[in-house]
Amino acid sequence: MSETDQIYKELAAKIGAGESEHMPRILERLANLEQARIVHALPDPDRDASAGRSLEVSEQFAEKLNLDKEVVDKHIKELFEKGLIFPTRQGPQMARSFIQLRDASLGNPKYDESLGEEFFNLWGQLDGGKLEKPKPEDLKTGFSGFRIVPRWRSIEDVSGVLPYEDIREILKEQELLVLVHCPCKRAHRERECDIPVEVCINLGRTAQYNIERGTARKISYEEALELVEKMDEYPVVHCTINQKNVTQLVCNCHWDCCPALKSAAKSRFDAEVDPEKCRACKTCIDRCQFGAIGMKYYPEFEEERTYTDPELCRGCGCCVITCPAEARTMKVVRPPEHIPDARSVY
Numbered sequence: 001m002s003e004t005d006q007i008y009k010e011l012a013a014k015i016g017a018g019e020s021e022h023m024p025r026i027l028e029r030l031a032n033l034e035q036a037r038i039v040h041a042l043p044d045p046d047r048d049a050s051a052g053r054s055l056e057v058s059e060q061f062a063e064k065l066n067l068d069k070e071v072v073d074k075h076i077k078e079l080f081e082k083g084l085i086f087p088t089r090q091g092p093q094m095a096r097s098f099i100q101l102r103d104a105s106l107g108n109p110k111y112d113e114s115l116g117e118e119f120f121n122l123w124g125q126l127d128g129g130k131l132e133k134p135k136p137e138d139l140k141t142g143f144s145g146f147r148i149v150p151r152w153r154s155i156e157d158v159s160g161v162l163p164y165e166d167i168r169e170i171l172k173e174q175e176l177l178v179l180v181h182c183p184c185k186r187a188h189r190e191r192e193c194d195i196p197v198e199v200c201i202n203l204g205r206t207a208q209y210n211i212e213r214g215t216a217r218k219i220s221y222e223e224a225l226e227l228v229e230k231m232d233e234y235p236v237v238h239c240t241i242n243q244k245n246v247t248q249l250v251c252n253c254h255w256d257c258c259p260a261l262k263s264a265a266k267s268r269f270d271a272e273v274d275p276e277k278c279r280a281c282k283t284c285i286d287r288c289q290f291g292a293i294g295m296k297y298y299p300e301f302e303e304e305r306t307y308t309d310p311e312l313c314r315g316c317g318c319c320v321i322t323c324p325a326e327a328r329t330m331k332v333v334r335p336p337e338h339i340p341d342a343r344s345v346y
Contacts, residue, residue, distance in 0.1 A: 004028070007036050015098050022122045023098075029119040030084050030105055035075045037065060039085060039094050047091045055080055055092045081213045082111055099145075102126075106183035108215045123187040127259045130190050134255055136291055136312055140263040147265040147339065149238035149250065152228070154317025154330050155269060162336060165267060167238055170246045171201070171224045178207040178216035179227070188257040195234050199227065199252045206248045235287045237316045239264050243342050255289045262290075267315035268334040271308050277327035278305040284319035284328060293319060 008024035017023035031039060046060040055076050062069040076092050079085045083104025085092045095101035106123060124130075152167050163169040171177065182200045185191060198217075201224055202210055210216035219227075231238075236252040242265050253261045273284075275298050284306055285293045292312035295304040308319075310333070320328040 004033055007033070007040055011036060011039060011094065014094055015096070015101055017098050020126065022126050026105075026119065026122050026126075027084075029115050029122070030082050031079060034067070035079055038067075038072060038075055039079065041065060042085065043088075043090045043093050051091065053087050053089045055085075055087045057091055081108055081215075082115075083107060083213070086209075102187075103183045106186045107180055107210065108213065109181060110214065117189070120187055120189055124189065127184075127187060131188065131256050131259060134262040134290060136309075138262050139290060139312060139314075141266075144242055144260075144263050144265040146239045146251075146260055146263075147242040148267040148314045148316050149240050150267045150269050150315055150330060151232065151238065151317035151321050153232070154271075154320035158269070158330055158332065160332050162244075162268075162339075164244045164246055164339065167228055167250065168225065170240070170250065171221055171228075173246075174203045174207075174221075176204060176207045177219050177221065177224050178202045178210055179219050179223075180210050180216050182251070182257070184251075184253070184257040184259075191254075191256045193234070193254045193256050195236055195252070195254055199231065199236075201227070201250045203249060204247045232321055235289060235318060237261060237264075237289060237314070237318065242340060244339050245342070264314065266313070266334070266338075267317075268332055268336070268338050269315035269317070269330040270310050270313045270333045271315065271317065271319050272329055272331055273306050273308055274327045274329070275301065275305045275307075277325050279325045279327070280305050281324060282306070283322055283324060287318045287322050289316070289318070290314050 008027045009018060011027050012018050012020060012023035027036065044057040044061040046058040047056065048058065057072060057076065059069050062072040065072065076085065083101065085094055095104060102123065149165060149167050155161050179198055180200045180202050181197050185195065185197045202216060207216060211218065231252045236254050239251045239253045240246050241248050255261055280295065290312050292309050293306055294309065296307045297304050315330065317330055320330055
């Protein structure tokens with residue numbers, strides 16, 4: 001195995017992807033051999049602790065690599081912008097996980113030309129290639145790193161709604177809101193949905209990180225709400241980290257680009273239909289991303305109308321807000337402790 005092959009394989013192993021045939025090639029697109037050697041040598045053991053959370057490295061670090069400090073600093077800045085390394089209290093370090101690298105490295109259009117189409121296609125292949133709408137047997141239950149946030153219009157008249165499941169309240173609590181390009185949509189070039197790419201809202205420290213590397217656009221609370229309402233036009237699902245305190249992001253996900261959607265935890269709600277109001281237009285069937293809605297025969301009406309399978313319903317509210325007959329509503333079916341106190345996917 002050549003030095004080039006070896007170093008990228010070892011870097012892939014650092015994020016738990018050492019057996020992946022695609023990850024070393026992704027890393028090779030992100031960092032040339034000189035840059036890869038820098039990443040491999042991190043963290044810097046000679047760095048002054050007083051430098052705090054930053055990208056700063058010591059002169060000794062550069063000397064050990066037989067490079068000028070100015071050259072190392074330039075490489076580190078580029079790698080930071082590309083999402084391969086992050087500033088920490090111990091100085092610059094490689095992304096901690098596969099997911100962190102994926103979201104960061106796919107989020108900066110500045111380097112699209114130099115990374116090339118192969119880079120994005122490799123990420124798409126890692127996700128499983130062209131995605132298909134989840135079948136019932138594909139949907140996973142149990143604990144997940146992400147959870148569904150219901151559309152606020154679908155739960156505005158429901159009693160018992162908690163602040164961390166009302167997207168208006170989630171956004172209102174944030175001091176900093178930014179808009180970033182969706183890494184999932186950028187990875188799946190063959191996706192069929194026409195959902196805009198710049199639809200992911202970052203919060204707090206995650207938002208500040210993306211501002212620092214030039215990949216985010218600051219928005220106001222009003223602009224964030226405007227985007228949320230714009231998303232009502234599309235069959236997307238609001239997702240966030242599966243914890244009560246929303247501190248990182250709010251995504252707008254669709255099955256043809258988001259591989260995590262089929263395993264996202266249900267909200268505390270289920271959608272119900274009043275068959276007497278249902279006009280069997282099937283709008284809800286088209287909008288549901290989880291195959292939870294179907295048709296069945298109702299003897300009292302002597303015809304088929306829609307029903308919802310509670311096992312498959314994820315409680316996103318998409319069918320409720322788009323039902324032209326207003327035949328669909330949401331109800332609370334899970335206790336507050338269904339949403340964990342703390343969790344991080346990174």
